[in-house]
Amino acid sequence: DTEVTQTPKHLVMGMTNKKSLKCEQHMGHRAMYWYKQKAKKPPELMFVYSYEKLSINESVPSRFSPECPNSSLLNLHLHALQPEDSALYLCASSQDRDKYTDTQYFGPGTRLTVL
Amino acid sequence: AQRVTQPEKLLSVFKGAPVELKCNYSYSGSPELFWYVQYSRQRLQLLLRHISRESIKGFTADLNKGETSFHLKKPFAQEEDSAMYYCALRGGNKLVFGAGTILRVKS
Numbered sequence: 001d002t003e004v005t006q007t008p009k010h011l012v013m014g015m016t017n018k019k020s021l022k023c024e025q026h027m028g029h030r031a032m033y034w035y036k037q038k039a040k041k042p043p044e045l046m047f048v049y050s051y052e053k054l055s056i057n058e059s060v061p062s063r064f065s066p067e068c069p070n071s072s073l074l075n076l077h078l079h080a081l082q083p084e085d086s087a088l089y090l091c092a093s094s095q096d097r098d099k100y101t102d103t104q105y106f107g108p109g110t111r112l113t114v115l
Numbered sequence: 116a117q118r119v120t121q122p123e124k125l126l127s128v129f130k131g132a133p134v135e136l137k138c139n140y141s142y143s144g145s146p147e148l149f150w151y152v153q154y155s156r157q158r159l160q161l162l163l164r165h166i167s168r169e170s171i172k173g174f175t176a177d178l179n180k181g182e183t184s185f186h187l188k189k190p191f192a193q194e195e196d197s198a199m200y201y202c203a204l205r206g207g208n209k210l211v212f213g214a215g216t217i218l219r220v221k222s
Contacts, residue, residue: 041214041215105160107158
């Protein structure tokens with residue numbers, strides 16, 4: 001399996017809901033990433049996990065809570081989101097973020113709409 | 116801080132014409148640069164990276180440290196090249212993207 005998969009493809013939630021996004025890879029990659037992409041804008045880094053430990057949090061609001069239960073799985077728990085959080089959420093993985101030649105591979109994204 | 120600038124939001128060319136998508140960067144360390152492409156309704160995917168010095172789908176890009184540029188070139192554009200192209204810089208274990216350039220190849 002040489003792809004990053006993300007579920008669900010689409011998610012609509014209210015501001016009081018709690019939901020989770022899921023990302024999976026079976027390429028043996030040890031670094032995983034969450035990005036947020038607004039329409040017609042580039043992806044913006046949110047979190048980086050390296051060897052299942054959170055290594056970068058780009059000052060993301062606490063209503064977004066990442067979790068890395070194992071080396072193949074990355075979750076993003078959502079709670080009390082705002083309409084401006086509506087975006088495409090991308091997951092990526094790479095072999096090892098500390099290597100100079102590291103390359104990130106992206107999932108198809110989850111399109112989130114907050115009502 | 117690292118920064119990537121893609122000055123053109125949209126580049127429109129005719130099929131068979133040469134293409135050059137511009138990318139300039141700012142980074143104090145030794146950069147690693149990439150071009151990512153996003154075709155309509157498809158995931159973001161790596162096109163090429165400077166360290167590989169390879170040609171993918173006829174595209175090439177050369178890192179020019181003096182001009183801090185990493186422009187993407189193709190001698191003859193094809194309709195299937197139409198997509199969003201992002202230049203990205205990896206520095207300090209973070210990947211930072213430019214704003215992107217839409218390439219539209221007209222028949």
